[in-house]
Amino acid sequence: MPGCALNPDSCENKGEFLKEPCECLCPIGFAGVYCEVSTATNPCVVDPDLCPGKGQYCEADTKVTNGAEYVCKCNIQGGYAASKKEDGTCxxxxxxxxxxxxxxxxxxxxxxxxxxxxxxxxxxxxxxxxxxxxxxxxxxxxxxxxxxxxxxxxxxxxxxxxxxxxxxxxxxxxxxxxxxxxxxxxxxxxxxxxxxxxxxxxxxxxxPTICPDGFCSNDGTCRQGGTFPDLKPICSCARGFSGTTCGFTELTPFVIAMIAFGGFAALILAMVLVYWLYVRTRRDKGGKVDREDSTFAPAWGSSDDGFVNKGVDSESGDSFESNERMDQLARDLKQSNFLMKRAKSVYQWGSLKHSKAQSQPSSTGTPVMLELRESIADRRWYTASNI
Structure with a gap:
């Protein structure tokens, strides 16, 4: 084509060749004479301080003819125009x-x-x-x-x-x-x-102005971003903050460590609580069974000269015998059908104080019967005999 150094094969990245103006029309995301420059690496985004002048904004150079790959322009939408002095100021x-x-x-x-x-x-x-x-x-x-x-x-x-x-x-x-x-x-x-x-x-x-007052939080700096004419505010956040308006606190190694420690401590506490509930439930169930088993066969201890209820104080204050003797006595009482029939009417087990019994219980396995012999005030005397 006379007078044009480009042809349809000159345009890269799906750029469209325009014959009359002799140029490549680049798709969004690409620029340059041949559409060879990706705006994903836009120098204006990489370094927002390329155009620090008042009223200026940075724009990727769509022609890339001077090697800089960007140009500084005056933001007319923000109320700035190029000076007539043509010195690059706005x-x-x-x-x-x-x-x-x-x-x-x-x-x-x-x-x-x-x-x-x-x-x-x-x-x-x-x-x-x-x-x-x-x-x-x-x-x-x-x-x-x-x-x-x-x-x-x-x-x-x-x-x-x-x-x-x-x-x-x-x-x-x-x-x-x-x-x-x-x-x-x-x-x-x-x-x-x-x-x-x-x-x-x-x-x-x-x-309104591209960067309204207070747009960036936590001492962030507002800058003009985007591509003309769709300019938009962009925040450069101070260290330790992030987000569109610098409103989020970044997780430093110290903060991450504290979060991990707190999570671990909470896990340990939960495990301890579960274990405590488990032990308490088992204990409550065990106590319930013991009370049910002792309804008609209370544990008895013995002193030197008689029987006393294990759960009631004795006048003599003597200590109880071993658990083996109490268990043997309970089994002896359970073997007596006559005793079981009369248990509710003859024996009173709750909240009683007992004097010393008059005879020593048999430990040979022979059934024994206890009968109320005398009752004075809150005291009861019982007589034990073989059946």
């Missing part, structure tokens, strides 16, 4: 946002092209040049808007063609939305060069 200005819906340009239907996705493409620059001149001339010819300095393209959208622009005025100008609407929102502009649909066109104040 100055504060007054801006109004204009969304002009153009149906015809110089008598021809305004038709959208894919190349318009990139405002820096040759097609975008070419078509906007005529639109910009007409808009700026119309503003300068009206006394209410005559101090207009520039019209900057933000984006071109489909339907027919929507030119999203920033109208630049001096910072101290008192221009209003209504005065601009009266000039631009007419059926035609520039001696019928532009046909405009005023019902679908708007003029408004610019959006």
């Amino acid at each position: 100055i504060e200005v007054k801006t109004l946002r204009s969304d002009l819906h153009v149906t015809k340009i110089d008598g021809k239907d305004a038709i959208y092209k894919d190349a318009y996705r990139d405002v820096n493409s040759a097609d975008s620059i070419k078509i906007f040049e005529g639109v910009k001149n007409v808009m700026l001339e119309a503003l300068k010819n009206n006394p209410a808007t005559e101090r207009a300095e520039d019209v900057i393209l933000i984006s071109i959208k489909n339907g027919s063609l929507k030119f999203d622009t920033a109208l630049v005025f001096p910072k101290d100008d008192d221009v209003t939305e209504n005065s601009v609407k009266d000039v631009l929102l007419n059926d035609t502009l520039g001696n019928n060069y532009l046909d405009v649909d005023p019902d679908k066109s708007t003029v408004s104040e610019p959006p």
Whole structure:
């Protein structure tokens, strides 16, 4: 192709070759003359301090012609425009946002092209040049808007063609939305060069600042991020914090260790509690069985000269005999059917104090019967005899 150093095979990463402007239209995520540069490694993201000047923002260089792979631009949406000194600095200005819906340009239907996705493409620059001149001339010819300095393209959208622009005025100008609407929102502009649909066109104040006060928490620093014109606030968080607005505390090794220790301690405590409940349940069940077994066969001990109930104090205060003798006596009592029949009427086992019994119980296994011999006040005397 004469005069063009590119061809359809020149565009990488699914870039689209545009014959007339002789360029590659890169898909989202890629840039460069041949779409060879991935914006995933955008230098503006890697180093947010590349453009530290007031009102500046960093943008990946879509042409990568100077080797820097980025350019510093003035954020017109934030109220900054390039200085007329052309020294790379930005100055504060007054801006109004204009969304002009153009149906015809110089008598021809305004038709959208894919190349318009990139405002820096040759097609975008070419078509906007005529639109910009007409808009700026119309503003300068009206006394209410005559101090207009520039019209900057933000984006071109489909339907027919929507030119999203920033109208630049001096910072101290008192221009209003209504005065601009009266000039631009007419059926035609520039001696019928532009046909405009005023019902679908708007003029408004610019959006709020990219970085509102207090956007980043915990001493985080707010910076402009994203890609033009979709700029957005991004926080650079102080050490120990993270998140979109630096609202989350990072887990340091010390914090992680404390969490692990707390979890381990809680686990040990839970195991101890379960074991304690298990032991207590077993103990309660064992006590219940012992009480049921002793309803008609209470444990008895013996002194030198008689029987005493093991659970009741003896007047003599003598100590009880061994458990073997008490168990033998209980078995002897259970073997006597006569004794079991009369147990409820003859014997009283609860809360009694007993004097010494009159005879020593037999330990030969012979059935023994105890009969109430005498009762005085809260004392009971029993007589033991073989059956």
